[in-house]
Amino acid sequence: MGNLISLEALKAPVSSEEMKKAMDSGGCSSGSCGSSEGKDELPQEIWDKVKNHPCYSEEAHHYFARMHVAVAPACNIQCHYCNRKYDCSNESRPGVVSEKLTPDQALRKVLAVASEVPQMSVLGIAGPGDSCYDWRKTKATFDLVAAQIPDIKLCLSTNGLALPEHVDEIQHMNIDHVTMTINMVDPEIGAKIYPWVFYKNKRWTGLEAAKILHDRQMMGLEMLAERKILVKVNSVMIPGVNDQHLVEVNKVVKQKGAFLHNIMPLISDPAHGTHYGLTGQRGPRAMELKALQDKLSEGTKLMRHCRQCRADAVGLLGEDRGQEFTMNHVPDDVSYNPEKREAYIEVVARERGEHVAAKQAVEEKMAGFGAVESVLVAIATKGGGRINQHFGHAKEFQVYEATPKGIQFIGHRKVEEYCQGGWGEDATLDGVISALEGVDVVLCSKIGDCPKDSLKAAGIRATDDFAHEWIEAGIAAWLSAELGHTPAIGIETAVQASA
Amino acid sequence: MAYKIVASQCTVCGACEFECPNAAISLKNEMYVIDPKKCTECESHFDAPQCAAVCPVANTCVPA
Numbered sequence: 096m097g098n099l100i101s102l103e104a105l106k107a108p109v110s111s112e113e114m115k116k117a118m119d120s121g122g123c124s125s126g127s128c129g130s131s132e133g134k135d136e137l138p139q140e141i142w143d144k145v146k147n148h149p150c151y152s153e154e155a156h157h158y159f160a161r162m163h164v165a166v167a168p169a170c171n172i173q174c175h176y177c178n179r180k181y182d183c184s185n186e187s188r189p190g191v192v193s194e195k196l197t198p199d200q201a202l203r204k205v206l207a208v209a210s211e212v213p214q215m216s217v218l219g220i221a222g223p224g225d226s227c228y229d230w231r232k233t234k235a236t237f238d239l240v241a242a243q244i245p246d247i248k249l250c251l252s253t254n255g256l257a258l259p260e261h262v263d264e265i266q267h268m269n270i271d272h273v274t275m276t277i278n279m280v281d282p283e284i285g286a287k288i289y290p291w292v293f294y295k296n297k298r299w300t301g302l303e304a305a306k307i308l309h310d311r312q313m314m315g316l317e318m319l320a321e322r323k324i325l326v327k328v329n330s331v332m333i334p335g336v337n338d339q340h341l342v343e344v345n346k347v348v349k350q351k352g353a354f355l356h357n358i359m360p361l362i363s364d365p366a367h368g369t370h371y372g373l374t375g376q377r378g379p380r381a382m383e384l385k386a387l388q389d390k391l392s393e394g395t396k397l398m399r400h401c402r403q404c405r406a407d408a409v410g411l412l413g414e415d416r417g418q419e420f421t422m423n424h425v426p427d428d429v430s431y432n433p434e435k436r437e438a439y440i441e442v443v444a445r446e447r448g449e450h451v452a453a454k455q456a457v458e459e460k461m462a463g464f465g466a467v468e469s470v471l472v473a474i475a476t477k478g479g480g481r482i483n484q485h486f487g488h489a490k491e492f493q494v495y496e497a498t499p500k501g502i503q504f505i506g507h508r509k510v511e512e513y514c515q516g517g518w519g520e521d522a523t524l525d526g527v528i529s530a531l532e533g534v535d536v537v538l539c540s541k542i543g544d545c546p547k548d549s550l551k552a553a554g555i556r557a558t559d560d561f562a563h564e565w566i567e568a569g570i571a572a573w574l575s576a577e578l579g580h581t582p583a584i585g586i587e588t589a590v591q592a593s594a
Numbered sequence: 595m596a597y598k599i600v601a602s603q604c605t606v607c608g609a610c611e612f613e614c615p616n617a618a619i620s621l622k623n624e625m626y627v628i629d630p631k632k633c634t635e636c637e638s639h640f641d642a643p644q645c646a647a648v649c650p651v652a653n654t655c656v657p658a
Binding site for chain 2: 168169170171173179180195223224228229293296297298
């Protein structure tokens with residue numbers, strides 16, 4: 096049953112009849128599990144808005160996919176981490192696209208994807224420039240899509256400079272998710288990130304530019320919060336520039352009404368031709384990012400599963416099926432077939448009910464474990480909330496932390512696939528091991544002895560004993576086995592004893 | 595005088611076309627081009643040429 100949710104399974108022809116049949120066979124009798132789905136921390140009305148948005152809800156991101164359409168190429172600022180001349184289909188980071196689309200082309204692409212990828216719940220306009228500055232194209236695209244697929248969530252991402260002029264329209268168009276990139280609330284620091292902004296027909300530089308951007312961002316944030324539009328704040332963590340400062344940013348945006356804060360690592364490489372890339376400004380290591388995120392537990396709620404996807408990304412988790420839907424693959428006359436999406440939504444509602452119940456059972460079990468300090472577990476998953484991927488096929492690992500408070504998702508680590516056509520590459524394995532810095536154990540659906548031994552030599556345990564279990568249940572089961580069902584023993588002692 | 599766009603460096607973002615007060619910039623063969631007959635370097639309109647001010651790539655929108 097769990098396999099039905101992965102994108103893999105859905106690539107093979109699974110008709111909506113088959114999906115419905117699988118759903119009807121036993122299990123939860125209610126079509127959608129109402130209150131059991133509601134996240135305990137959120138008021139119901141907000142939970143309803145975010146429960147199917149893969150970026151706003153960590154739980155949703157196992158089931159739903161987002162799609163970006165690159166209709167907004169013009170931008171009104173320059174950031175040191177961006178070079179929009181760079182376009183490569185193998186590269187995945189914000190601002191990069193393979194082809195820009197007109198609103199009409201975007202509509203055709205959305206219809207094609209919505210018919211083929213039933214997990215798609217959100218359409219976002221994130222670039223490749225700025226969605227608010229290039230407003231005409233953004234608005235035209237959303238109008239066209241909303242007319243044809245009214246139940247798709249509309250989402251937009253902006254630097255905020257031109258946002259205040261469009262807030263009323265945003266509200267009017269029922270866009271209830273807006274993401275704003277706020278890297279600083281102190282113009283002195285802003286001057287180190289933004290070489291210039293274009294505002295009121297003039298290019299501004301230095302401190303003045305940063306001050307203008309900051310004021311407009313705060314104004315925009317307040318206006319959105321006032322209208323009850325959910326604001327996610329994205330911040331790029333730039334070591335040595337704003338890493339300590341982001342603690343302050345988190346406090347300020349919470350006070351102004353932001354719903355979620357997403358702290359993303361700077362992506363910096365001279366090959367990208369960005370200013371930071373060319374001047375050797377490095378991005379943060381995984382554990383540095385985690386340390387900062389851990390410091391922010393009191394402030395705005397954190398998002399930890401951001402994929403920093405391209406402005407034309409399509410897909411679930413880290414998967415990007417964008418290349419399947421480039422304009423040359425989209426027929427001129429596309430009609431939208433809602434069947435698959437409707438069936439999928441019903442299937443998900445049931446699966447989630449089960450997944451949530453499994454999570455609650457795990458929480459109760461964990462309460463009996465006693466002294467577990469902090470264990471980091473890396474999971475190989477294809478989606479659907481289960482440990483269902485081979486170690487060798489993983490392009491990324493989802494990392495969970497088990498503490499006395501329970502099991503929480505804390506981030507993901509991207510890796511190169513270890514398995515290349517049947518056998519593994521040693522050099523790639525070294526890369527995987529360094530990407531898994533800090534991780535105690537890897538859970539996957541299958542792993543060969545060779546990588547298992549290499550991981551063990553590097554201090555990382557790995558097992559496929561919990562293949563296809565729900566993620567949290569698998570982690571708890573592993574912990575339980577490690578602890579030998581004796582709650583008083585700390586995790587380190589148990590590990591030493593069984594090593 | 596007029597401004598011109600260095601085609602090999604242009605990212606075709608369209609910001610210049612949007613900002614031009616004289617409608618002097620248009621898309622020709624998937625590339626933006628400035629009509630020198632219409633370009634006034636924004637003299638009567640603004641302190642500085644708008645296209646050059648908003649262009650994201652250095653040395654790409656320059657005096658012809």
